[in-house]
Amino acid sequence: MDFAYSPKVEALCTQVRSFMDACIVPRIRQWHDEVGAGRYPVSFMEELKERAxxxxxxxxxxxxxxxxxxxxxxxxxxxAPLAEIMGRVPWASEVFNCNAPDTGNMELLHMFATPAQREQWLEPLLDGKIRSAFAMTEPxxxxxxxxxxxxxxxxxxDDYVIDGRKWFITNAAHPNCKLFIxxxxxxxxxxxxRQQSMILVPADxxxxxxxxxxxxxxxxxPxxxxxxxxxxxxxxxxxxxxxxxxxxxLAQARLGPGRIHHCMRSIGAAExxxxxxxxxxxxxxxxxKQLHEHGPVGEWIAKSRIEIDQARLLVLKAAWMIDNVGAKEARKEIAMIKALVPSVHTAVCERAIQVFGAMGLSPDTPLADSWTWGRALRFADGPDEVHLQSIARMEVKARRHEPGKDNPYLTPLL
Ligand SMILES: Cc1cc2nc3c(=O)[nH]c(=O)nc-3n(C[C@H](O)[C@H](O)[C@H](O)COP(=O)(O)OP(=O)(O)OC[C@H]3O[C@@H](n4cnc5c(N)ncnc54)[C@H](O)[C@@H]3O)c2cc1C
Structure with a gap:
């Protein structure tokens, strides 16, 4: 496994970083002002999408x-490193047509849609003309x-009739959300x-x-x-x-890549x-003393660096596995990053909030919002405990204890 970024990826990182610096970061204030005033999508989104x-x-x-x-x-x-750069601003990924849940939905349609479904839904999604939502969770x-x-x-x-109630359906309030899966x-x-199916439902x-x-x-x-x-x-x-x-x-196929994208962006938010x-x-x-010279603050900085780098390496490993052996074979690594990265995201934000003093809880830094989103990610695409349980199941299965056979490392020394 070689995780060094190739010259092509280095060049793309520079390009995405420059785009963020020139077009996105200077608009953060305007984004909040417009959304606060009830204007959504924000006035400059389409212009930025065209430019990207x-x-x-x-x-x-x-x-x-x-x-x-x-x-x-x-x-x-x-x-992965491009999503990480986008993850520094919560709304940035939409500019590059890389935002959840549309990405997961596009992947699903890419894999399973009929030619007519592709034309009606996938093509406008790939063009960024419409948005979509994925509706599974129920109250x-x-x-x-x-x-x-x-x-x-x-x-x-010749029809299907759908009855039910869903909640926490991301993107459903987006004025351009035209499709529910x-x-x-x-x-x-x-x-x-074999009881469940997925169906395409026009939002109107x-x-x-x-x-x-x-x-x-x-x-x-918004x-x-x-x-x-x-x-x-x-x-x-x-x-x-x-x-x-x-x-x-289909749900299993959708959640692999969807989960890894969230994790990639979370690394950027934590960074x-x-x-x-x-x-x-x-x-x-x-x-x-400067704050970092006080023991606990220095320790928070060091711990955060260690945790972010660990998390990034695990995300890159999971990405490498998906690329090389497929999402199914990479399911343990995907579960591992999903159980780990949102906690790193919130832990680093939590420490940063503390270092900022009361200001850390105000809207004058992105930290409170970022913590909130990291916390939400401990549920979205499955709660931590479910992923931990799957990892444990796979570990136990891989090392099934054979009755009567002792591990040679268990040597009585007395
Ligand atoms: C911001 C946000 C956005 C979301 N977006 C979407 C979306 O777009 N579409 C969608 O369909 N859903 C979405 N969700 C919902 C999310 O996927 C669910 O909340 C999640 O799958 C958990 O389901 P639940 O809330 O019903 O919790 P439950 O299934 O009721 O679980 C509650 C708790 O029980 C415990 N638990 C459950 N199973 C186990 C286990 N096996 N072992 C140990 N403990 C366990 C865990 O602590 C868990 O948190 C979103 C959620 C949030 C917060």
Whole structure:
């Protein structure tokens, strides 16, 4: 495994960094002002998207882009440092058409959509003309276990009829969100992993109702994490994604790359928090010393550097594995980064907040927002505990204890 960035990736990093410095960072204040005034999408988003696309910084996340599809075909390993740079500003990835959950949805459509579905939904998504949402989680059941999902997708003549309630559906409040990929049950009597299917639901279909945009740690995201009701929603049979009963397998296929992208961006967010922490620790003096000269603060800086570098290396390993042996074989590494990186993200933000004093909790630094998002990521795409449990299962399976056979390292010394 060689994680050194190639000259091509180094050049792209320089390009994305320059774009961030020239076009995105100077707009942070304006983004907050416009969103605060109820203007979303912000007035400059389309202009920035056009510019990024013209510079070849578009759809950088999709290694399997076809020749006739717009974008820059990169491996996951090549994409990782670019996503990290984008992760420094929460809304930056949309400028490059690399934002969740559209990326995961595009990957899913790329793998499983019929030619008609590709034309209707994938092409406008790849062009950044529409946005989309992925609707699996439900208020009524523990949704980290996908077999619990209760939304019904019932066949009726040439249509399917969808009934159910979802929540925390990211992007659903985005005015350009035109598509929901909905997970539900087509056959409640089938074996547990064959009951679910995914279906494409236009956001304006009769019976789709946005109930509310749910604040996350009292922070309202303009793109939304929404509660949605699907009541008697009727779509043609041709809207089924993949085969009936294939929803569980599709969910697994979707979550691999989606998870790694979040982790890549989180490394960038943590790196920014450390940068701010170090600067602040040099800029302020208390009790006769610069803050970093006080033992605990120095330790927080050092620990943060160690944890970020560990996390980055593990993310790069997971990316390398996805590229070289596929997401299925890389599932342990994907679970490992998903269980690790959001905690590193929040731990570094937490320390940086403390070093900033009261200001760390104010909107005058990006730290409070960043902590909130890191915290949310400990649930989004599955809670930590589920990933830890899968890792433990795989470890135990790989070292199945044979009865009567003792490990030779267990040598009685007395
Ligand atoms: C900001 C945000 C955005 C989101 N975006 C989306 C989205 O776009 N689409 C979507 O469908 N969902 C989305 N989600 C929902 C997210 O995927 C779910 O919250 C997550 O899968 C957990 O499901 P749950 O909330 O029903 O928790 P539950 O399944 O009820 O689990 C609750 C807790 O039980 C414990 N637990 C569960 N299973 C185990 C286990 N095996 N071992 C040990 N402990 C366990 C864990 O501590 C867990 O946190 C989002 C969530 C957030 C916070």
């Amino acid at each position: 696309r013209a510079e070849g910084l578009w759809n950088l996340f999709l290694p399997h882009l076809r020749d006739d599809e717009p974008g820059t075909r990169l491996t996951n390993l090549e994409y 009524a059941v523990a949704s980290s276990d996908a077999t619990n999902i209760t939304t019904s997708i019932r066949r009726d003549g 909905v997970m539900g049950k087509t056959d409640p009597d089938a074996p547990s992993h 279909a009769p019976g789709v109702k946005l109930i509310r945009n749910i604040p996350v740690v009292n922070h309202v995201a 793109e939304g994490h929404c509660e949605i009701e699907f009541k008697g929603v009727r779509v043609p049979r041709s809207n089924l994604l993949g085969e009936e009963g294939g929803g569980f397998a 920014l928090a450390l940068e701010l922490m170090v600067e602040r620790a040099q800029a302020r003096t208390a009790f006769g």
